[in-house]
Amino acid sequence: MVTFGVIGAGRIGKVHTESICLHIKNAKIKTLADPFMTEETAEWAKALGVEQTVKDYHEILSDPEIDAVMICSSTNTHSPISVEAIQAGKHVFCEKPIDHDLGKIKEVVKALEGSKLKYQVGFNRRFDHNFEAVKNAITAGKIGDPHIIKITSRDPEPPSAEYAAVSGGMFLDMTIHDFDMVRYLAGCDAEEIYVQSAVLVDPAIGEAGDVDTAVITLKMENGAIAVIDNSRKAVYGYDQRAEVFGSRGMVATANDTASSAVLSNADGITGEKPLYFFLERYMESFSREVRLFVEAIEKDTETPLGVMDGLKPVLMGIAAKKSVEEHRPVKLSEIAF
Amino acid sequence: MVTFGVIGAGRIGKVHTESICLHIKNAKIKTLADPFMTEETAEWAKALGVEQTVKDYHEILSDPEIDAVMICSSTNTHSPISVEAIQAGKHVFCEKPIDHDLGKIKEVVKALEGSKLKYQVGFNRRFDHNFEAVKNAITAGKIGDPHIIKITSRDPEPPSAEYAAVSGGMFLDMTIHDFDMVRYLAGCDAEEIYVQSAVLVDPAIGEAGDVDTAVITLKMENGAIAVIDNSRKAVYGYDQRAEVFGSRGMVATANDTASSAVLSNADGITGEKPLYFFLERYMESFSREVRLFVEAIEKDTETPLGVMDGLKPVLMGIAAKKSVEEHRPVKLSEIAF
């Protein structure tokens, strides 16, 4: 039985709390910490079986009964809390991204050096049934050598310009998941990135210094070419697809829908839109990733997504930004870590 | 080179004229006959390469240069002209149905006895790419022994009540194609038919003594169970599907559309309706059936759809009517021929 402390009771913190309490057999939550803990949240947590709720996460770090920390606090605190938690001897599951600052990620890497503690980053999409089926087809050799990897990733609604301004930009906030997916499906790192981007959805995003539409081409270390297309606004909902083309075939996924019902009438043949919200679309993946984290602790094996897997997509995001600024392909090796 | 005379220049007569002139390599039309031959039609025919147009089809029957007669006249003349043509030593391609009257079909059967002449009936759907793919899957053993055969056959628009009154009824006018399809896919005859039918589309059809909606269950000689569902009016267009389920699998077809374009927007994910009109949907099958007829003449082999194949669906239609009247399953053997 792995005992968790969860830090952060926002949207994703609640998702993990519920999933650990309800769906993860060998795990329980002793403490949920949030500086703005409300009474309502505290009651909700207790009903789920959380032992206590606190405001100061240091109560988690200093609690010898807690084995593992789930970091769901605001992005800029991920890396310092990671370091503190490691120093306190806790296993860490850290929501993505570890940080947007490479220096701060480096501190986490250093803190882990020589340690036996487990560290996992929350790129949950790897544990989605569709993307996992694509990966399994590749691993099973069904498409031969990958030649072209295509990721479509479009949000149903753009963020507010305010959020865009502090989010680190689309590449570090949204595309970062796709960068992880490209690495996962290719089975290797990117060598070079080129971005063609634009502000087509909301001029305010452009005024905030960000973009909302992009096509990103990547040269992978194994020779495959990857391409990600992003938009901050797909009116038909959350569009999350992958297609991998190789020497012996292609594997591709479609979006998930609430039902398979199709209506045929005088207007055409109409099926349902994709599941609209990332929590609907990826719900199962949130428990699957934590289940694997718990398993890694119990069996003392590697987590499926270690600190370096958390670092790489950030490097890719920084390279993507540089590609936009300098309007040229950028090698990953140009980004110093 | 097979020289044709075409009798009847209505809709289907024109389809065959065009297809023989343009698409059938070893065939040509010498004469097109129609009692109401218009100047416009005559010009159209000549532009296609038809040598002459006449009013009296006997000019075709008496022409020693003509090898084969294509009968596209009104239904009640199919069998007498068939008999005349056979007696004149012509091969005959007869549009469906040969007749609604079993006695008159019998005369055609007799006329053919001992003859080397080729006779083919125009159940064109057997030569449609989708239905042929289903048949090929069955023949190749891909579904094992057929257990359940399902045909969906729905028209885009009901006939006028006047037409319904003289059409022989839905079973002999519309379902007759499906009866042929069931025999084709099962690879054997039906033993017994039960009909559950209703007037749900247009009360005038009911007043004319016909039905417009039906589910027809058939016990086939090989033990398979077949089911046809018919409607005279599908608002989304011409619905023509088959599904055959067997011991080792299932093969099924979808409708054809004008394009594969799919629109995703705030209303859903919408593809095109089925091709609306039977001439669009089945166009290729009209030349394919005649090509096989020409081949049978040239190679002196059996036509793919002989006079008995023309008879059987009429027997089935008569049994279907009897099932409705007597509200019970009817054995095909009850229908005297």
Next chain:
Amino acid sequence: MVTFGVIGAGRIGKVHTESICLHIKNAKIKTLADPFMTEETAEWAKALGVEQTVKDYHEILSDPEIDAVMICSSTNTHSPISVEAIQAGKHVFCEKPIDHDLGKIKEVVKALEGSKLKYQVGFNRRFDHNFEAVKNAITAGKIGDPHIIKITSRDPEPPSAEYAAVSGGMFLDMTIHDFDMVRYLAGCDAEEIYVQSAVLVDPAIGEAGDVDTAVITLKMENGAIAVIDNSRKAVYGYDQRAEVFGSRGMVATANDTASSAVLSNADGITGEKPLYFFLERYMESFSREVRLFVEAIEKDTETPLGVMDGLKPVLMGIAAKKSVEEHRPVKLSEIAF
């Protein structure tokens, strides 16, 4: 908070136990009873939060703290336990079928007369996302008046001949779900049933007096025609589809799959098989039906599936058997209740 006692810790009893403990907010289980309760099951139940496990279900019936009884015992005990539970003042959720014997169902109906207790039967498929989407389309008027209702229901594996012999036959064991679905989608009762059936999967099933393949046609009270096709063995898995065709359109569902991944290679374009097992396919529906039962108790409203909804499919199954025996369409009114 509704407190449950669960009677029966077999497969379906465990499904409900887990789902009440994990997924139903306002419900808990005080007692789980099974005459063959194992230590393993008892531990599993306690880990889920079940207060106690017992062998004799009377401990549930006599416990004043228990509001509702979930009957998951063997089929022949459903109706007597229902009666006992009602007499003990408990709300009852009874797994399908209430009984195969109409007289015994009548006793449950009588026990409920004048009572305010809630009774619900476990035809879970109504609460499946796909079938519910079909129903919603109908209710919203999207297809106009239903004309033809088609249910495809095929199991992945036949039961053993031993099971077939005691199961009440395919119509009461398997088709009973489809009978309920037809009533649900049509929004009315069946008037008449005709069955064409066969033994095509396993001769031993025939020797046991049952059939394994059937096409069942139903005339519904609203004039629609329904057709169910059943097979005990679909090699590609659990085939569960519905199609409803009406005056203004058609709504249809496809099977659910584990992922949307499609492989394109030299052999064709291949997607995943349907979910193989009914527990995978319908898992969510098991918690949704119980959630609605709990809601009906809390709000003192009708359950979505009362005792008469449990009775009707049994009547239909008996009519279906009679149709096979007498080889004719059978009116529901012929079956005395």
Next chain:
Amino acid sequence: MVTFGVIGAGRIGKVHTESICLHIKNAKIKTLADPFMTEETAEWAKALGVEQTVKDYHEILSDPEIDAVMICSSTNTHSPISVEAIQAGKHVFCEKPIDHDLGKIKEVVKALEGSKLKYQVGFNRRFDHNFEAVKNAITAGKIGDPHIIKITSRDPEPPSAEYAAVSGGMFLDMTIHDFDMVRYLAGCDAEEIYVQSAVLVDPAIGEAGDVDTAVITLKMENGAIAVIDNSRKAVYGYDQRAEVFGSRGMVATANDTASSAVLSNADGITGEKPLYFFLERYMESFSREVRLFVEAIEKDTETPLGVMDGLKPVLMGIAAKKSVEEHRPVKLSEIAF
């Protein structure tokens, strides 16, 4: 009636000959010219209704009865014969590309200056039912402003290395069609091109100085971003798809197949592969483009694809090559014309 002379009796010359003779109402072929005219080809042409066959195409140019010339000769002769034909007062339909050399295209542009003659280039895919449906959806405003245009274009088999060496390279030989499609769908020109390419299919292609796999990103003048992915070898057949994503929706096409039959068995749910060969896939487009050319002559209107539409994809191909050589995004304005 437009009288054609066809120059070149190779594969594509035969396609156009057959389609003009059989499918284009207001057109006929007087002369078919080919320096290597065989007796077999001459007979085939006559059977189709071609008046004469010759070896020297100048017989066509000097024939006052011929209105229009269809140029299907080898690529390097397209532009000089175009110039000669224009000077001889003939309308010209020229197979793609006009030339790989911009100077030679310039000569055609000059020859047309001030002339009323019609000139059309054979980018047939614009007249394919699927791509036209995508274009129509865009034109009808169904997707709003285009943001991301995606073209997948993969051949079933790579060319021989010998062919690759003389073909002008993949971008001018294969991608040139996709460049035209991007212009067609965007409704404007490209501003800038970036290519990420590789040799993954056949090292011999690389040794011949060409590539066989590429992802090409284009910035369009209207702000949209386009991306083309190419491979010389898709084992599942000819993969030809488009997806256009915009402010109000997305429209996308799938591949065409020989039938809609889908087989469900223990191995999965398998549909047919895409039509394998470009002549199968695009056959109808070859007659549609010529029909529009004939219409432009008859009505004295613009052809749908004039000489500048023939030029632009060549410019794009040259920019693509430069992008590979210099490993950077290349502006179209850098390519002097």
